[in-house]
Amino acid sequence: MRTYLVVVDETKEASVALRFAARRAAKTGGSVKIVALVPPPEFVQWGGVQATIEEEAHQRAEALVAGAAGSLMEETGIRPSITVRSGDPVQVVRRMLMEDNQIAALVLGAAATGAPGPLVSHFAGNDAGSLPCPVMVIPGSLSREAIDRLS
Numbered sequence: 459m460r461t462y463l464v465v466v467d468e469t470k471e472a473s474v475a476l477r478f479a480a481r482r483a484a485k486t487g488g489s490v491k492i493v494a495l496v497p498p499p500e501f502v503q504w505g506g507v508q509a510t511i512e513e514e515a516h517q518r519a520e521a522l523v524a525g526a527a528g529s530l531m532e533e534t535g536i537r538p539s540i541t542v543r544s545g546d547p548v549q550v551v552r553r554m555l556m557e558d559n560q561i562a563a564l565v566l567g568a569a570a571t572g573a574p575g576p577l578v579s580h581f582a583g584n585d586a587g588s589l590p591c592p593v594m595v596i597p598g599s600l601s602r603e604a605i606d607r608l609s
Contacts, residue, residue: 471567471598481609
């Protein structure tokens, strides 16, 4: 089955990428895998504080991915698989792509203005030629209608 991997966060461009991936999956009989990334925490001197910070970040990511999955199921009827991973975002995504041969495309949203974002810059730049699947970069400025028309 064709699976579209989408990295979600709290940005508008992540929502645009998720909508595009969901529409493509619905039209091609595929599925969607949503991943929320928890960046590595900065070192805090007291271990208890460090653990609390990490747990709160993980809970925020879980809530984010659960909300995205719920919206996707309401709109398309597709039940996505959801994942929350901690670590360096580039390394986490690269590892997921290498481990799962069902992933047909990495779908990323680019910021509507300014720099496209660190994952887009990395995977559409330095790493583009060595990936096991295509990278779809969806412009964050697209309207819902434009996404529906293009997907």
